Amino acid sequence: MIPVARRITAVGAVCALGAALAACGTSGPARQAPARSTVSVSPSPARPPVLAPGPGGLTPVFEHGPRTRGKTVAFTFDADMTADQGPRAAAGEHFDNPGLIAALRALKVPATVFMTGRWAEQYPAEARDLGHDPQFEVANHSWSHYAFTADCYGLPTVDADGMRADVQRAYTSLRAAGVPHAMPYFRFPGGCYDQRSLRRLSGLGVTAVQWDVVSGDAFATDADAVVKQVLDGVKPGSVVVLHCTRSAAPTTERVVRTVVPELRKRGYRFVKVSELIDQADGQR
Template identity: 70%
Template sequence: MIIPVRRFAVTCALGTLGVALAACGAPGTPHAARPGHPASASAAPSRPPTLAPGPAGLTPVFKNGPRTPDKTVALTFDADMTADQGARAAAGEHFDNPKLIATLRGFKVPATVFMTGRWADEYPEEARDIGQDPQFEVANHSYSHYAFKDDCYGLPTMPEDKMRADVERAYAAFKKAGVPHAMPYFRFPGGCYDRTALRALSAVGVTAVQWDVVSGDAFATDADAVARQVLEGVRPGSVVVMHCTRSAAPATEKALRTIIPELREQGYRFVKVSELIGRAAGRHR
């Protein structure tokens, strides 16, 4: 999701994230073990938590976790790449940000990465590296990064009858790249959705994820301003939306080096989105 660098009120049209799970992998599939990480293929985790369907069976929407005194916060990162940006990548534009991932690892901060399938096709080794690291969880940000609603920051619009297939194609791309356990969470490109989009994805059987803190990192060059906006917005149970795309969010990695120590100083514990959803659904982990 790419949004302009400005603070704005979170609305249904621009602030909601959706979730979809394709049949390419059951939610309970264990992480694959890999060198340097403690994950074990023999340890089967429980099914990732999701919310019950909304009214009329629509895809349910999650915005933030419980406002409990234990002060948890989830940092989420969009790995954006639109389907038609291959030529730009071939010309040298960087839609990845390995330094940001390394910084999260250095600080031992768990995070949720909302990845487009096109990004996984372009950077399969990085997708696999993130997806096989138990510190992170990979969620779906569509395959094409086309909008699921009209008038969404100039993005091409995905036809209603193609929405579900686009989400499933992203899960197939993750599986092809070697991500063993993509989560049943989906973020709408641009954060734009409506009832039609929620209905189109309802058959996939997943939870939509919202955020309550906009980092303002998209196209930002002032890392201090990004850090300040996050620190001013975070509350217990917050979901922060950021980006891990060098070309579209060049200041994010530097901002994290301020955000993480400051939130820890304030007593916050970093968690993945799945933990917040589990708490909201009554599953304490």
């Protein structure tokens, strides 16, 4: 489903909603892993920056970095696979996009991958490859990719009592797949959250990461339209939501190969989400 922006009045924050069947990585284990880029990227810090909890320990929400700290932009990619999509993967549907990952490496673009635990279980070699590459940081996108609110693009919902367990199970799956340092960042499936879900995740130490630029790549067939939407939306400190599956976001590699050189011409520097959060936390 194509993300759109709306306001969640219960928390007074903008929630740009989006969900697509998207995933990152390389194809099956039999395929040789792509060569790593020699991009000069600092590994994620031993203690990644997070935002301070809100009143009463409420899970904090991050949407974009500072607008006055230079032209930085973070590309984020949702590695989505829901709990019930195993049969589709077994039937040959690809929840990966090796061409996109290769493009990011060739273009030397750092990125943050929000990965579901179910995807990591399906593609442990790919999860491990991304988790060990300092050009990327892997964060939590739930285990099931079920919604944490009602009315979220038709996704099945997680019971309120199961929300914490779903997030914790995702971290367990990431570790089991070989991701050594999954970041303390969580992206709600579909981008859908409310005050109840923020309360349910209180105490886990995660920062909920949203975005301020909707790429529109989910199920898009017109790469030029997606390119325009990204270029028109990016501002200093922006977080861009993208997807990387060959079946549900077929234009994304072309979009990245076009947008990255253009943003660099405009003076932008690509960073991971952790750097933007660190900048934002420094202003507090």
